[in-house]
Amino acid sequence: MTATDATPPIRLLLCDDHAVVRAGLLALLSSTAGIEVVGEAGSGEEALAMAARVRPDVVLMDLQLGDGMDGVEATRRLASGTGPAPEEPAPRVLVLTMFDTDADIARAIEAGATGYLLKAERPEELFAAIRNAAAGRTALSAPVADRLMAQMRTPRPTLSERERDILQQLARGLGNREIARALFISEATVKTHLGRIYGKLGVDTRAGAVAVATERRLLG
Structure with missing residues (x-):
């Protein structure tokens, strides 16, 4: 897959601790126009180190990464520019996960994630989200957007x-x-x-x- 000279491909880094999931995403995205997978990482630490080397535009980040740094902390460091290469522009981080609890969504967005996508999404939704993230636009799965809207409509809880x-x-x-x-x-x-x-x-x-x-x- 090649992009035109006027429109370079979006450089994408995959981060998921399951090799089979990464292989599936790689196969899916490798045939997608305008997106180039430039690296794979199986942990938060590896994602930070690889991002410094390959300089992705977007990092597709899972939240649960086994032992070590989780996806939220990796997102925070990448989005804030405090990773291994703070002098480089911070990549956009697009969360791709199975978890859609209010707490998970809040932690990821607070950490600086540009978008939050569920693994049940259709491929076309994933492609669109990656492009939106690369352009700096928010990308949310419909169920996640619904939950955020519900939170906004719900009055703040009163704590003693x-x-x-x-x-x-x-x-x-x-x-x-x-x-x-x-x-x-x-x-x-x-x-x-x-x-x-x-x-x-x-x-x-x-x-x-x-x-x-x-x-x-x-x-x-």
């Missing part, structure tokens, strides 16, 4: 002062016992408040609570 205190400690990475000591309350009380926080934010993990709270500016 104590719940905000606990959420602040949670964002610092403290465990239940450490939070209890810092706020001079019992661990049982911490657990009770955490349950209420999870319910209000629509999450079921500590990381999810922090991600959603950050995205909705509840930690300020």
Whole structure:
């Protein structure tokens, strides 16, 4: 596949920890006009190192990458220009994942992802998203866009002062016992408040609570 001299192909780097998935994407994209796969990475660390070498326009990034750096942290470093080659223009990062929870979407977008696509998308949607990402336009799967719109329509959850205190400690990475000591309350009380926080934010993990709270500016 070659592009015209006036329109160079979009240089794309694949990052997914499953070799079979990368092979499938490579086969799919290699026959697509205007897109050139310039590298493959199986981990976040490898994606950063390879991006410095091949200088992609777009990185197609999975969120779950096994052990080591996850896709969100790799996205943050790539999008912020703090990777191995900060002097180079930052590539656009297009998330391609199976996960569409509010927390996952919030973390990826907060990290600087240009778009968020689900692996169930049709090839044509993927091609269009890559082109949009390369042009700096937002690219979202329809279900992801629907979830974001629903979040925007939903009033911000009202947290009590104590719940905000606990959420602040949670964002610092403290465990239940450490939070209890810092706020001079019992661990049982911490657990009770955490349950209420999870319910209000629509999450079921500590990381999810922090991600959603950050995205909705509840930690300020």
